[in-house]
Amino acid sequence: MDFWNRPPQARLADFALLREVGRPVFFAEPRVPLIRAGRGFHALVRHADVVEASRNAAVFSSEPAATSPEPPPWLAKVFGTPMVNMDDPRHARLRRIVFRAFTPKMLARIEDDVRATATRIVDDVLASGAQDFVAQVAARLPIQVICAMMGIPEKARPYVLSRIDAMTEYSGVRGSLASPRTMRLLYGNLRAIVDLHRLVARLGRHRREHPAGDLVSALVNANPDGERLSVAELGSFFDLLLVAGNETTRNALSHGLALFTEHPEQRELLLDDYDARVGPAIEEIVRHASPIIQFRRTLKTAYELGGHAFAPGDKVVLFYPAANRDPEVFTDPDAFDIARSPNPHVGFGGPGPHLCLGANLARMELKIMFRELFTRLPGLRASGAPEYLLSSFDNGITRLPFAYGPSGR
Numbered sequence: 456m457d458f459w460n461r462p463p464q465a466r467l468a469d470f471a472l473l474r475e476v477g478r479p480v481f482f483a484e485p486r487v488p489l490i491r492a493g494r495g496f497h498a499l500v501r502h503a504d505v506v507e508a509s510r511n512a513a514v515f516s517s518e519p520a521a522t523s524p525e526p527p528p529w530l531a532k533v534f535g536t537p538m539v540n541m542d543d544p545r546h547a548r549l550r551r552i553v554f555r556a557f558t559p560k561m562l563a564r565i566e567d568d569v570r571a572t573a574t575r576i577v578d579d580v581l582a583s584g585a586q587d588f589v590a591q592v593a594a595r596l597p598i599q600v601i602c603a604m605m606g607i608p609e610k611a612r613p614y615v616l617s618r619i620d621a622m623t624e625y626s627g628v629r630g631s632l633a634s635p636r637t638m639r640l641l642y643g644n645l646r647a648i649v650d651l652h653r654l655v656a657r658l659g660r661h662r663r664e665h666p667a668g669d670l671v672s673a674l675v676n677a678n679p680d681g682e683r684l685s686v687a688e689l690g691s692f693f694d695l696l697l698v699a700g701n702e703t704t705r706n707a708l709s710h711g712l713a714l715f716t717e718h719p720e721q722r723e724l725l726l727d728d729y730d731a732r733v734g735p736a737i738e739e740i741v742r743h744a745s746p747i748i749q750f751r752r753t754l755k756t757a758y759e760l761g762g763h764a765f766a767p768g769d770k771v772v773l774f775y776p777a778a779n780r781d782p783e784v785f786t787d788p789d790a791f792d793i794a795r796s797p798n799p800h801v802g803f804g805g806p807g808p809h810l811c812l813g814a815n816l817a818r819m820e821l822k823i824m825f826r827e828l829f830t831r832l833p834g835l836r837a838s839g840a841p842e843y844l845l846s847s848f849d850n851g852i853t854r855l856p857f858a859y860g861p862s863g864r
């Protein structure tokens with residue numbers, strides 16, 4: 456964690472060095488014996504290498520896990536395996552079923568909900584005044600949207616939100632892994648997952664008996680090919696939405712405000728023609744910020760990539776922030792340029808079977824939230840430096856002071 460416990464600029468400078476000095480494939484030894492880190496990993500830092508490894512899933516496998524360190528096997532036994540940790544054909548089957556959650560029709564259906572949530576968030580900011588953008592804005596939207604998608608009834612949402620808080624409290628822990636506080640939080644986290652699975656399983660069983668035309672009904676009842684999610688799979692899917700769709704979108708929103716504050720000319724450009732420019736602007740936020748730092752693959756067969764001969768069983772970590780600043784692909788890669796075109800960033804993952812399923816949902820959330828913010832709070836800006844999460848996975852902002860009035864309100 457020493458590497459990650461430094462300002463983002465320092466990490467990016469190291470990645471640039473790895474790209475430039477001809478070691479685009481860098482072997483890192485595990486230094487945390489407590490965690491089942493295994494044999495260490497090769498870091499992929501060039502855009503072309505990240506794209507190739509993402510695309511070639513027959514060689515670069517997402518099993519046993521796409522995250523590092525690997526979750527212990529009992530976790531998968533208790534809670535099921537999320538699709539991000541699967542290869543075909545299991546992965547393709549799940550993706551075919553849950554794809555229904557992200558069709559344009561389904562997204563159009565929740566658009567009103569996203570807009571109403573964004574309006575409520577800005578109402579609350581106006582009522583209570585601006586303090587922390589993360590707590591008051593960025594952290595609120597994605598969770599409400601996921602609850603809306605899953606059809607969690609309004610009256611159950613406070614309970615669901617309290618369980619999600621208990622889940623995420625553990626992921627922010629920085630102290631010793633074996634301390635009593637960490638163990639207590641870990642227990643609270645597992646308990647919260649069990650509670651959420653129970654709630655979603657109840658909902659799934661109910662919708663199987665009484666389909667309601669919503670997403671859960673579509674997932675637990677068969678599609679034209681006769682495929683459907685089991686009630687246990689529905690629980691894992693909900694976890695995955697929370698893990699994949701929550702922190703990512705929240706961090707993209709916070710980085711977005713920090714970037715528009717740091718680059719007022721880009722903000723002017725956006726506001727001059729919001730409708731035409733917001734699409735490319737969001738791609739540039741995701742490229743520049745890279746809200747997800749890395750996913751992993753494990754080689755199934757021998758393969759040569761980036762001038763390195765890999766052996767079966769080797770692990771590669773795809774570093775998205777490094778690929779997204781590769782000067783071979785992006786001119787002036789450190790600049791924040793909302794008119795950048797083309798912008799083939801890999802912030803939503805490289806092209807291939809695991810490319811982010813929720814990318815269009817995230818795009819919609821960001822478009823709607825920034826429109827609401829910039830329209831109703833025209834003086835909106837960050838009023839202090841962001842505080843960063845210590846993590847090798849989420850490029851997270853934990854606190855961002857902000858203001859919106861001319862006098863710094």
Ligand code: HEM
Pocket residue numbers: 509517521538539540550601695696699700701703704707741745746747750751801802803804805808809810811812813814816817
């Ligand atoms: C700015 C926001 C987001 C970013 C940066 C992001 C990033 C990513 C990345 C890098 C992957 C690739 C994983 C891999 O190749 O192994 C991924 C996969 C995924 N994302 Fe997103 N994501 C975002 C928003 C969302 C949202 C809002 C949802 C859903 C609510 C979502 C659901 C998923 C799912 C289900 C997968 C797994 C797909 C599969 O394995 O087939 N993501 N995301």
